[in-house]
Amino acid sequence: MPGTSRALRKLSEVLDKLSIEHMLIGGFALAAYGQIRTTQDIDMAIAASYPKSVELQTRLEKMGYQVSPKPDPKAPFFFVTDLKQMLEVEMWTKPDGVVFDAELMRRRVKVNPYNDDFAIFTIGPEDFIVNKLARRDRGVQDELDAVSVLKLREGKLDYLYLKKRARQVNVLELLETLAQKSGNEID
Amino acid sequence: MLQVELASTILSYCNETDLSVSELIRKVGGNYGNTMTQLKELKERSLLRSEISREKSAGRPRQLLRTTPIGRRFIDEYKHLHDLSLRSTDNDIRKALHQVELARRLVEQGISPYARFQEINEVARNIASTAKVKRSTR
Numbered sequence: 020m021p022g023t024s025r026a027l028r029k030l031s032e033v034l035d036k037l038s039i040e041h042m043l044i045g046g047f048a049l050a051a052y053g054q055i056r057t058t059q060d061i062d063m064a065i066a067a068s069y070p071k072s073v074e075l076q077t078r079l080e081k082m083g084y085q086v087s088p089k090p091d092p093k094a095p096f097f098f099v100t101d102l103k104q105m106l107e108v109e110m111w112t113k114p115d116g117v118v119f120d121a122e123l124m125r126r127r128v129k130v131n132p133y134n135d136d137f138a139i140f141t142i143g144p145e146d147f148i149v150n151k152l153a154r155r156d157r158g159v160q161d162e163l164d165a166v167s168v169l170k171l172r173e174g175k176l177d178y179l180y181l182k183k184r185a186r187q188v189n190v191l192e193l194l195e196t197l198a199q200k201s202g203n204e205i206d
Numbered sequence: 207m208l209q210v211e212l213a214s215t216i217l218s219y220c221n222e223t224d225l226s227v228s229e230l231i232r233k234v235g236g237n238y239g240n241t242m243t244q245l246k247e248l249k250e251r252s253l254l255r256s257e258i259s260r261e262k263s264a265g266r267p268r269q270l271l272r273t274t275p276i277g278r279r280f281i282d283e284y285k286h287l288h289d290l291s292l293r294s295t296d297n298d299i300r301k302a303l304h305q306v307e308l309a310r311r312l313v314e315q316g317i318s319p320y321a322r323f324q325e326i327n328e329v330a331r332n333i334a335s336t337a338k339v340k341r342s343t344r
Contacts, residue, residue: 023328050323053309057330105335134321162294163302170306196292201299 022104024133027061030099030108031139033082037075040066041140042127044114044150046164048141051130054167056160060107064142066119072097072112116153116188117146126180144172145181152190152197162197169203178205208251212236212244214284220254221273221281227256230271245271253277 034041043051046058067075069092076086076097085100095113100106117123126143142150148168151161169176182205185191198205212234219225219233227245234241248254254277259268273281294302309319 023324023331046327050320053313053319054306055309055312055319055323055326056305057327059331059334106331130320132320133324134318157289157293159294159298162292163298166294166299166302167306167309170303171309192290193292197294197299200292200296201303 023061023106024135024137026101026104026106026108027132027139028137029101030063031137033078034065034075037071037078039071039075040119040124043130043132043139043141044111044117044147045109047132048147049164049167051128051132051141052144052147052168053171054164056164060109062109062111064111064114064117064119066124067112069112072110075110114150115155116149116184116190117142118184118187122180126177144168145176145184148181148194149184149188149190152185152193153188165194166197166201166203169198169201169205173203176205181205208247209240209244210284212241213248213253214281214288216241216244216248217253217273217277217281220271221278224259224270224272226268226270248277253280 031041042048042064043061044064045060045062046056047061049056065072065075069090073090076090079099080086083102085098085102087098087100088094090097095115096109096111099108099110101108111117123143123146126146127140128143129138130141131138141147148165151157151165154161182191182194185194195205197203215234216230219230225233227242230245231238231241245254249256252274254271255274256269256271259270312319312322
């Protein structure tokens with residue numbers, strides 16, 4: 020079993036015990052949509068209020084994880100390092116462009132990343148695209164990840180929902196321009 | 207005339223930390239004369255100011271550049287505008303579409319991209335951690 024599998028499974032169990040809804044975002048979510056690129060860390064979005072997030076961080080530290088920086092209500096994420104597996108997880112309490120609501124939760128996709136009995140949610144494809152385009156430090160790779168999902172899910176995306184979310188976080192024009200340039204119809 | 211991109215770079219650097227003119231020029235790189243012209247322009251427009259360092263040191267007192275409050279506003283507004291442009295080029299997008307095509311072929315051959323991703327990622331992680339160990343044992 021790869022190290023990431025053990026680490027991810029353990030973390031997911033802790034989150035479940037604390038009743039914190041969670042889902043993969045970033046490179047691990049991209050792979051669920053069929054695109055392959057390497058990534059050094061795991062990005063996870065967690066629906067946790069500040070007190071709940073502090074509770075989680077305290078629990079993880081007690082279990083031997085390294086958690087940094089110190090809890091801060093304004094911080095959008097914190098790092099959790101599994102020192103045994105040398106794996107870093109970015110826990111996003113406020114992922115860019117992502118609104119934790121019932122619709123986001125309903126659109127999550129369950130995946131078996133290691134082809135075994137371990138299942139975990141990834142962010143839905145439409146929300147994945149919006150998250151990538153809304154990143155405050157958006158770079159080339161983020162845009163290309165969005166293009167990949169637009170293409171791999173061509174005709175299967177909920178374009179009305181995608182545009183609604185993109186409009187909410189001010190990235191609709193970016194989305195339309197990228198779609199145009201990559202030959203993806205979103206109308 | 208103000209060159210918006212260079213002006214924003216200068217203002218960002220001077221907003222993060224106090225820099226002397228020579229330090230700023232080293233950081234910005236590029237043409238010396240051009241940067242000096244922009245500095246003059248930014249000061250005239252009150253987006254940047256210079257003040258004498260209070261630190262006691264040998265030699266002439268240092269002149270430090272500081273971004274003014276409207277200079278900071280300029281950076282914010284420019285960032286909004288900059289966010290409107292794409293970071294990727296046509297070539298980047300072409301490459302991404304090619305990668306999508308390759309991923310599709312994997313699926314056609316019955317190979318799970320997720321399984322392949324895990325394998326490749328594990329190899330990449332091992333290489334990265336080996337490189338870190340090597341660096342730290344040097």
